[in-house]
Amino acid sequence: MSNSTTDDSLITTEVQTDSNDGRAAPAAGTAVAARDLDVFYGDEQAIDDVTMEIPEKRVTALIGPSGCGKSTFLRCINRMNDMIEICRVEGDVEFGGKNVYDDDVDPVALRRKIGMVFQKPNPFPKSIRDNVAYGLKIQDFDGDVDARVEESLKGAALWDEVKDQLDSSGLELSGGQQQRLCIARAIAPDPEVILMDEPTSALDPVAASKIEDLIDDLAEEYTVIIVTHNMQQAARISDRTAVFLTGGELVEYDDTAKIFEDPEEQRVEDYITGKFG
Amino acid sequence: MATENPNADGFGEVSRVRGILFEYLSFGASVFGLVALGVLLVYVAIDAFDLANASPEWLLTYFLTLVVPFLAFCLYSANDRDVTRRALVALGGGLVAVAVLFSAIEALLVPIPRLNWQLAYLFVVAAPVTAYLAYVGSRGRLGAVGFGLLGRLVGGVAVGLAVGTLFLVLDALLWFLAYTIGVLPAVGLYALGRVRSSPRARTAAAPVGLVGLTAAVFLRDVVATYPSDLIIYLWTIAIPVAAAGAFLVAGRRGRTAGAVVGGVPLAAATAGGFLAAGAGLPAPTVLLAIVLTGVPTAVYVSRVVDGGEGLAGLGLPLLLAAGAIAGALIVEALGVPAPNPWLDASFLTQAPSRTPEQAGLYPAIVGSVIIIAMVAVLSFALGVGTSVFLEEYTPESGALGTLTRILQVNIANLAAVPSVVYGLLGLGLFANLLGLGIGTAVTAALTLSLLILPITIISAQEAIRSVPDDLRRGSDAMGATRWQTTKNVVLPEAMPGILTGTILALGRAIGETAPLIMIGAATTVFRAPDSLFSRFSAMPMQIYTWAGFPQADFRYGVVAAGVITLLIILVGMNGTAILLRNRAERGS
Numbered sequence: 001m002s003n004s005t006t007d008d009s010l011i012t013t014e015v016q017t018d019s020n021d022g023r024a025a026p027a028a029g030t031a032v033a034a035r036d037l038d039v040f041y042g043d044e045q046a047i048d049d050v051t052m053e054i055p056e057k058r059v060t061a062l063i064g065p066s067g068c069g070k071s072t073f074l075r076c077i078n079r080m081n082d083m084i085e086i087c088r089v090e091g092d093v094e095f096g097g098k099n100v101y102d103d104d105v106d107p108v109a110l111r112r113k114i115g116m117v118f119q120k121p122n123p124f125p126k127s128i129r130d131n132v133a134y135g136l137k138i139q140d141f142d143g144d145v146d147a148r149v150e151e152s153l154k155g156a157a158l159w160d161e162v163k164d165q166l167d168s169s170g171l172e173l174s175g176g177q178q179q180r181l182c183i184a185r186a187i188a189p190d191p192e193v194i195l196m197d198e199p200t201s202a203l204d205p206v207a208a209s210k211i212e213d214l215i216d217d218l219a220e221e222y223t224v225i226i227v228t229h230n231m232q233q234a235a236r237i238s239d240r241t242a243v244f245l246t247g248g249e250l251v252e253y254d255d256t257a258k259i260f261e262d263p264e265e266q267r268v269e270d271y272i273t274g275k276f277g
Numbered sequence: 278m279a280t281e282n283p284n285a286d287g288f289g290e291v292s293r294v295r296g297i298l299f300e301y302l303s304f305g306a307s308v309f310g311l312v313a314l315g316v317l318l319v320y321v322a323i324d325a326f327d328l329a330n331a332s333p334e335w336l337l338t339y340f341l342t343l344v345v346p347f348l349a350f351c352l353y354s355a356n357d358r359d360v361t362r363r364a365l366v367a368l369g370g371g372l373v374a375v376a377v378l379f380s381a382i383e384a385l386l387v388p389i390p391r392l393n394w395q396l397a398y399l400f401v402v403a404a405p406v407t408a409y410l411a412y413v414g415s416r417g418r419l420g421a422v423g424f425g426l427l428g429r430l431v432g433g434v435a436v437g438l439a440v441g442t443l444f445l446v447l448d449a450l451l452w453f454l455a456y457t458i459g460v461l462p463a464v465g466l467y468a469l470g471r472v473r474s475s476p477r478a479r480t481a482a483a484p485v486g487l488v489g490l491t492a493a494v495f496l497r498d499v500v501a502t503y504p505s506d507l508i509i510y511l512w513t514i515a516i517p518v519a520a521a522g523a524f525l526v527a528g529r530r531g532r533t534a535g536a537v538v539g540g541v542p543l544a545a546a547t548a549g550g551f552l553a554a555g556a557g558l559p560a561p562t563v564l565l566a567i568v569l570t571g572v573p574t575a576v577y578v579s580r581v582v583d584g585g586e587g588l589a590g591l592g593l594p595l596l597l598a599a600g601a602i603a604g605a606l607i608v609e610a611l612g613v614p615a616p617n618p619w620l621d622a623s624f625l626t627q628a629p630s631r632t633p634e635q636a637g638l639y640p641a642i643v644g645s646v647i648i649i650a651m652v653a654v655l656s657f658a659l660g661v662g663t664s665v666f667l668e669e670y671t672p673e674s675g676a677l678g679t680l681t682r683i684l685q686v687n688i689a690n691l692a693a694v695p696s697v698v699y700g701l702l703g704l705g706l707f708a709n710l711l712g713l714g715i716g717t718a719v720t721a722a723l724t725l726s727l728l729i730l731p732i733t734i735i736s737a738q739e740a741i742r743s744v745p746d747d748l749r750r751g752s753d754a755m756g757a758t759r760w761q762t763t764k765n766v767v768l769p770e771a772m773p774g775i776l777t778g779t780i781l782a783l784g785r786a787i788g789e790t791a792p793l794i795m796i797g798a799a800t801t802v803f804r805a806p807d808s809l810f811s812r813f814s815a816m817p818m819q820i821y822t823w824a825g826f827p828q829a830d831f832r833y834g835v836v837a838a839g840v841i842t843l844l845i846i847l848v849g850m851n852g853t854a855i856l857l858r859n860r861a862e863r864g865s
Contacts, residue, residue, distance in 0.1 A: 080750070080754060189755070
């Protein structure tokens with residue numbers, strides 16, 4: 001057994017996955033928890049009664065076929081679903097012990113504590129420095145911006161490649177570098193959680209593997225929740241894996257090793273082995 | 278390939294006749310349009326500059342002293358053997374071809390009025406070759422430096438004149454107070470906040486400025502003594518501009534260089550201003566023109582000297598000036614008869630007159646510049662504001678969404694309303710209901726702003742819509758408020774498109790006559806407007822009036838000079854806006 005004896009783990013396993021040996025930390029607390037979460041787009045139900053607890057400073061992967069609601073679930077955590085007019089959320093999403101859908105929660109303030117990285121790299125058409133400093137700027141950060149920019153770029157394993165061209169446009173970087181720039185941008189305001197929505201699906205394998213290494217490092221400081229279509233990726237980088245299947249149902253949620261080697265549900269095994277989905 | 282293949286004889290043919298026909302028809306139509314417009318402009322230019330009476334010797338002198346050195350500069354800058362060879366072939370071959378063709382047409386077909394083969398050569402061959410070489414030359418480092426310097430010189434004078442013109446109607450005393458107790462403290466506080474990195478000073482800047490501006494309005498009539506106009510412009514514009522230039526250079530080259538870059542133009546402008554005052558010229562305008570030309574030029578020269586490349590390009594303005602002087606001297610010495618252009622200094626500085634020789638466009642130019650400046654500010658601010666509201670702030674569904682859609686449709690319809698109708702609206706709303714006066718500059722500016730507002734809004738909306746949603750979501754996810762996202766991400770990205778739409782719309786506003794007639798603008802005024810509420814005339818109105826005069830000199834010479842002036846101001850204005858837009862594009 002490696003590390004993931006979290007209080008909420010359903011079943012503990014003795015299988016060693018290769019990713020989490022660097023983080024053989026004691027039992028972690030809960031960063032984000034969903035309770036009886038239902039999400040509707042108009043009349044269509046995208047998430048069906050999901051309850052799960054996501055441990056802090058771990059990588060949690062959400063996998064499942066297209067349209068199963070995993071991205072929707074991710075967007076519930078920082079209330080990005082608010083931007084979609086027809087979207088309706090019922091149930092609780094707790095972050096830091098507080099339901100983010102309570103009336104007194106300001107979604108903008110919430111998002112300042114949760115970083116997000118998107119499927120397609122979306123750096124702003126500004127200089128590399130301004131991209132990373134964006135979150136600091138909008139939060140009226142008082143400290144040393146340049147130092148924080150450097151720290152964040154180092155944290156995103158990009159500093160050595162761009163330190164001489166901080167004033168050139170972020171759009172001049174390659175796709176993989178752009179995605180790491182977006183990660184640097186997300187970690188610059190020092191959030192507690194980083195949400196990643198298929199961060200490597202628009203990248204080539206080499207760039208993708210750099211991002212995977214990076215995610216592994218990020219989990220030492222941040223809680224990382226990643227949506228991915230790539231089964232191997234989920235197996236490689238995550239500590240916990242949640243499998244969503246069509247209809248927005250959370251079918252199984254457990255340690256990654258358990259999910260990939262001995263899933264409880266036949267449907268999960270079918271999906272992972274490619275018989276379904 | 279196997280011989281039994283049914284395609285062995287080829288794959289058959291697919292007819293492209295319609296496509297080819299369409300291609301050549303479109304090509305022909307656009308060429309026809311361009312040639313027709315070109316011919317018109319050539320004749321207008323010939324009339325305005327009296328080129329029909331220019332002797333071949335006169336043309337040759339200036340061709341040799343002005344055009345040939347310029348071409349040589351461009352070729353030297355391009356530094357491309359191939360281009361040089363092609364340019365020489367075009368110039369030489371063109372000379373023979375035009376002379377032969379022109380004589381043939383005159384002899385065999387019809388005589389061509391008010392043109393000779395030398396002029397034809399100038400317009401058909403020399404002008405396009407010059408333009409092409411200027412383009413090629415400007416891509417070399419030398420040419421880029423030369424044109425950069427030339428642009429700052431000409432642009433600085435133009436901006437100086439425009440600002441001077443605006444202050445004919447703006448209240449200089451109010452501006453003096455507003456600057457001294459509003460703008461200056463606010464900018465100072467903000468700068469202090471940046472240097473000390475104290476956000477409190479930065480946030481205090483805006484309220485302090487507002488309080489100052491409000492106080493200025495109340496104090497305007499309370500304060501009894503003001504410094505002279507010249508001192509006011511020196512204090513509120515010349516010194517800040519010089520300081521900004523000095524600051525820019527000081528950061529890069531040290532304090533001494535900064536002091537020189539700021540100080541020399543400032544001293545020259547001050548001296549020029551007082552000399553002009555002594556000579557009875559409009560001193561503030563001279564001061565503004567010198568300082569707005571001198572400081573950017575000095576900053577540019579300092580930057581080029583820093584870069585150390587293409588230094589020789591800085592000689593281009595000298596080369597052209599020397600060419601013009603040499604040409605004038607030769608013409609004088611040889612007694613070559615010179616043409617007597619309608620478009621000369623007195624045309625630009627004098628009031629209209631009954632006699633064509635004394636007719637001038639000055640009051641109408643001032644009127645047009647003032648109106649356009651106001652229209653630009655008003656329609657840009659209102660247009661961007663409305664489009665941001667419609668695109669970023671209104672929901673797509675619900676009652677408000679329906680309201681938005683109704684608004685959208687109506688704005689699109691408003692763009693199609695004839696300008697006469699807007700004139701009527703301006704007359705009823707601004708002139709009568711709001712009492713801004715019939716035929717005043719402010720009524721005209723508001724009316725023209727309304728006229729182009731739908732175009733500005735629609736193009737700005739289009740530009741805002743074309744900003745990828747990815748960027749908005751990225752900013753939202755960082756915890757930006759909608760306003761922060763709009764200000765930091767959406768607007769900078771949409772700005773080039775917004776500016777393009779505004780430029781096109783302004784081009785339409787500057788040429789409008791119908792709404793001006795409806796709001797009762799004068800066809801001819803003899804004094805430049807001196808306040809926003811004085812009667813004014815605009816260039817197109819004045820030109821239209823002249824076109825109806827019985828004397829042929831008016832209908833040909835003076836109208837042509839007016840048209841060329843209008844076009845030059847329009848092109849200059851659009852050029853400035855396009856430069857700004859390109860800068861915005863490069864910045865992103």
